[in-house]
Amino acid sequence: GAVVSQHPSWVICKSGTSVKIECRSLDFQATTMFWYRQFPKQSLMLMATSNEGSKATYEQGVEKDKFLINHASLTLSTLTVTSAHPEDSSFYICSAQMASGYTDTQYFGPGTRLTVL
Amino acid sequence: GENVEQHPSTLSVQEGDSAVIKCTYSDSASNYFPWYKQELGKGPQLIIDIRSNVGEKKDQRIAVTLNKTAKHFSLHITETQPEDSAVYFCAASIADYGQNFVFGPGTRLSVLP
Numbered sequence: 001g002a003v004v005s006q007h008p009s010w011v012i013c014k015s016g017t018s019v020k021i022e023c024r025s026l027d028f029q030a031t032t033m034f035w036y037r038q039f040p041k042q043s044l045m046l047m048a049t050s051n052e053g054s055k056a057t058y059e060q061g062v063e064k065d066k067f068l069i070n071h072a073s074l075t076l077s078t079l080t081v082t083s084a085h086p087e088d089s090s091f092y093i094c095s096a097q098m099a100s101g102y103t104d105t106q107y108f109g110p111g112t113r114l115t116v117l
Numbered sequence: 118g119e120n121v122e123q124h125p126s127t128l129s130v131q132e133g134d135s136a137v138i139k140c141t142y143s144d145s146a147s148n149y150f151p152w153y154k155q156e157l158g159k160g161p162q163l164i165i166d167i168r169s170n171v172g173e174k175k176d177q178r179i180a181v182t183l184n185k186t187a188k189h190f191s192l193h194i195t196e197t198q199p200e201d202s203a204v205y206f207c208a209a210s211i212a213d214y215g216q217n218f219v220f221g222p223g224t225r226l227s228v229l230p
Contacts, residue, residue, distance in 0.1 A: 034217060043221065046217055049217055104149045105151065105163065106163075106218060107163065108160040108162070109160050110159055
């Protein structure tokens with residue numbers, strides 16, 4: 001149980017294009033999802049907290065107009081990297097918290113590797 | 118705000134030996150402490166967690182201990198196997214819905230056959 005999927009698992013795009021990453025909780029409802037960014041050999045950096053039906057809360061230094069987050073349902077959150085540039089290349093990981101039960105635990109997706117040429 | 122430190126940054130052990138990773142936290146309000154294992158190119162996987170109402174928790178070869186007074190918690194892996202090789206992250210949080218985690222910098226564990 002508590003499976004989180006991400007799609008795509010990897011994507012290569014040209015500079016200036018937009019990329020959408022999906023995060024789904026497959027076997028539970030998640031009112032809150034989190035988006036992280038991870039650089040090689042570094043820890044996870046929280047980008048934003050996404051709550052179903054409301055605007056995401058972004059961490060300081062994260063451009064909300066560049067990283068658009070939509071949490072349209074209890075099982076789906078999307079991150080859109082708009083006008084991507086090479087410096088946006090990174091490993092993006094989402095996590096989800098259960099809406100009931102052990103609500104404090106975060107279950108992570110497998111990650112999406114974005115490469116911007 | 119919360120600050121989590123983790124030591125060591127790298128750890129090499131012989132197969133069959135034990136491995137211990139320690140984390141310290143700064144916010145005494147934190148009461149939920151998960152440990153994640155991350156293999157190369159994959160997302161973190163929850164391996165064990167502990168809440169502040171207990172001092173120790175075990176799951177087969179893995180155990181976590183918590184010292185609330187000293188504000189530190191440790192991951193213990195016994196009888197290590199090559200497949201235990203990965204990066205391990207600790208985290209601290211206030212156990213409540215919607216609360217984000219503060220992660221440690223990670224420990225790269227290598228189990229040598």
